Amino acid sequence: MILGLIEHDRGTLNPQSLEMLTLARELAAAGDGPLHVLLVGGEAEGLAADLAPYGPAVVHLARHEALVDYAPAAWAQALVDLIAAEKPAAVLAPGSDRGSEVMAHAAARLNLPMAANCTAVTPGEAYRLTRVRWGGSLLEEAWLRGDPKLLTVAPFVLPDDPAPEPGAAVVRPFTPALSEADLLVRVVDRVQPAGDKVSLTEAKVVVSGGRGVGSAEGFDVLGELADLLGGAVGGSRVATNFGWCTHANQIGQTGTRIAPDLYIACGISGAIQHWVGCKGAKQILAVNTDPEAPMVTRATYAVIGDLHEILPALIAEIRRVRPGG
Ligand code: FAD
Numbered sequence: 001m002i003l004g005l006i007e008h009d010r011g012t013l014n015p016q017s018l019e020m021l022t023l024a025r026e027l028a029a030a031g032d033g034p035l036h037v038l039l040v041g042g043e044a045e046g047l048a049a050d051l052a053p054y055g056p057a058v059v060h061l062a063r064h065e066a067l068v069d070y071a072p073a074a075w076a077q078a079l080v081d082l083i084a085a086e087k088p089a090a091v092l093a094p095g096s097d098r099g100s101e102v103m104a105h106a107a108a109r110l111n112l113p114m115a116a117n118c119t120a121v122t123p124g125e126a127y128r129l130t131r132v133r134w135g136g137s138l139l140e141e142a143w144l145r146g147d148p149k150l151l152t153v154a155p156f157v158l159p160d161d162p163a164p165e166p167g168a169a170v171v172r173p174f175t176p177a178l179s180e181a182d183l184l185v186r187v188v189d190r191v192q193p194a195g196d197k198v199s200l201t202e203a204k205v206v207v208s209g210g211r212g213v214g215s216a217e218g219f220d221v222l223g224e225l226a227d228l229l230g231g232a233v234g235g236s237r238v239a240t241n242f243g244w245c246t247h248a249n250q251i252g253q254t255g256t257r258i259a260p261d262l263y264i265a266c267g268i269s270g271a272i273q274h275w276v277g278c279k280g281a282k283q284i285l286a287v288n289t290d291p292e293a294p295m296v297t298r299a300t301y302a303v304i305g306d307l308h309e310i311l312p313a314l315i316a317e318i319r320r321v322r323p324g325g
Helices: 016-032 047-054 072-086 097-110 219-228 237-241 272-278 294-298 307-321
Strands: 002-005 035-040 058-062 090-094 114-122 127-133 138-144 149-153 170-174 205-209 232-235 262-266 283-288 301-304
Touching: 002 016, 002 072, 002 097, 016 035, 016 047, 016 090, 016 097, 016 114, 016 149, 035 047, 035 072, 047 058, 058 072, 072 097, 072 170, 090 097, 097 114, 097 149, 114 138, 127 149, 205 219, 219 232, 219 307, 232 237, 272 294, 283 294, 283 307
Parallel strands: 002 035, 002 090, 035 058, 058 170, 090 149, 114 149, 205 232, 205 262, 262 283, 283 301
Antiparallel strands: 114 127, 127 138
């Protein structure tokens, strides 16, 4: 049996779980099936039916009165309990912050190796893996042994398509054996960051600025454009270091990785550490004075010129063509 850990936040599915299921289905079809998934917390129960098109035969539901919100060690204990009961050949999780965190806890509790950020697996007694290293600038071939084999799936690499045949998705609730220590780290409160109307990871459009923006005030126009497009504002590490935007806005290897429909990179050179954070975007528009900048040469579209002239002109044009703009 192949087991996939589904990441959700109070019953809202993390889409990277569906990418993970693409690889999990491949492994199940290659002989280690059937495919089962784990949902932790009663709030996730409603997701079971949503997951059926992605092929699971069984949806295990870890219910416990203490599982009211995310708690990494408690999620890991639920996973460890299920592994002991069901003895899967492999366990997969999305390579998101939470997926990686839970799998690391589970691997430590099981004293097993865990391979992070996999993009392809050739099954066998040992799995031959391809995995992303160094923020996406290197692909590594590796072997993974273990019973079960524990791995996370690199975000934004695999498709999130449904299965050719839906799964029965039979729900099997169980109660994990949690201790107080499993709940020492848990979500107790949520604070919406001031000013951000759309979260960076969920925004369909991200307007991002780098050194070329020149100042914190220079980001106002990026915010205006993002608002007009219903998007969010991002920044390069240089912009973050200067305090023009917060670290929560930083895109890249040491920031957030995003995959919006449109990424508008303003005054950003496109250094590899930045590129790995935005390369998942479907379309990239670079605004830069340098026609040779890596962001420009890799972008879908580029406007060569001073962003301080181009962005206000772009905003004015959007307002002009929009009804009621
Ligand atoms: P620059 O590279 O200085 O580029 C500025 C660009 O603006 C240039 O292309 C220039 O032509 C253009 N420009 C200037 N003026 C204008 C104007 N008026 N109009 C239009 N264009 C203009 N960086 C990240 O972004 N995210 C990360 O997560 C990250 N992690 C890192 C991790 C490590 C371990 C290391 C070593 C570095 C990391 N970096 C990261 C830094 C990265 O290497 C680059 O230094 C950084 O991305 C450059 O930021 P920038 O593009 O804003 O600045």
